[in-house]
Amino acid sequence: KAGVTQTPRYLIKTRGQQVTLSCSPISGHRSVSWYQQTPGQGLQFLFEYFSETQRNKGNFPGRFSGRQFSNSRSEMNVSTLELGDSALYLCASSFYPAGERATEAFFGQGTRLTVV
Amino acid sequence: GQQLNQSPQSMFIQEGEDVSMNCTSSSIFNTWLWYKQDPGEGPVLLIALYKAGELTSNGRLTAQFGITRKDSFLNISASIPSDVGIYFCAGSPLSGNTPLVFGKGTRLSVIA
Numbered sequence: 001k002a003g004v005t006q007t008p009r010y011l012i013k014t015r016g017q018q019v020t021l022s023c024s025p026i027s028g029h030r031s032v033s034w035y036q037q038t039p040g041q042g043l044q045f046l047f048e049y050f051s052e053t054q055r056n057k058g059n060f061p062g063r064f065s066g067r068q069f070s071n072s073r074s075e076m077n078v079s080t081l082e083l084g085d086s087a088l089y090l091c092a093s094s095f096y097p098a099g100e101r102a103t104e105a106f107f108g109q110g111t112r113l114t115v116v
Numbered sequence: 117g118q119q120l121n122q123s124p125q126s127m128f129i130q131e132g133e134d135v136s137m138n139c140t141s142s143s144i145f146n147t148w149l150w151y152k153q154d155p156g157e158g159p160v161l162l163i164a165l166y167k168a169g170e171l172t173s174n175g176r177l178t179a180q181f182g183i184t185r186k187d188s189f190l191n192i193s194a195s196i197p198s199d200v201g202i203y204f205c206a207g208s209p210l211s212g213n214t215p216l217v218f219g220k221g222t223r224l225s226v227i228a
């Protein structure tokens with residue numbers, strides 16, 4: 001059974017550009033959550049999607065957005081990139097949405113975004 | 117928002133020693149998860165706990181769900197060099213529709 005797949009693994013962008021990251025969850029999982037990880041801040045929750053609907057959103061500016069498709073694949077987009085957006089972006093998939101039932105969340109390998 | 121206090125922040129131990137780390141919360145959780153993350157990689161799930169008092173092992177790793185449902189610990193026995201990494205705890209709050217809450221991690225270094 002394939003794990004969570006994130007593409008691309010590495011990305012270098014210039015300030016002001018936008019970027020789209022992709023996440024394919026484990027087959028059968030309908031919940032996808034996105035996190036930003038930086039050395040000083042740890043894992044910061046961005047948003048969660050379940051069955052194409054955003055269920056939760058973290059405390060990030062509107063430049064960060066996401067969506068989920070009918071096959072449960074999810075994308076997140078960051079517009080007008082800033083230097084501080086440089087981070088490892090992780091997605092996690094689970095069978096049930098967060099908080100509804102005891103469930104395990106499995107992470108992808110992440111996308112390392114560098115903004116220059 | 118809800119927070120998890122994970123300690124210690126970092127540990128330096130000799131190969132062969134046992135390791136213990138823990139997480140505490142101000143609120144009740146219905147799930148505790150423990151992850152290990154290697155540099156540049158995503159966290160890998162080590163152990164999942166679902167019941168208060170539950171004690172679960174995965175090889176040399178043992179984790180427990182605290183009786184109060186507000187804490188959990190992870191033990192690693194007979195550490196080896198490949199145990200090096202950052203260990204995260206995560207909890208699912210009892211209230212519904214709430215994302216996982218993560219600790220800030222314990223950085224483990226093993227000296228051969």
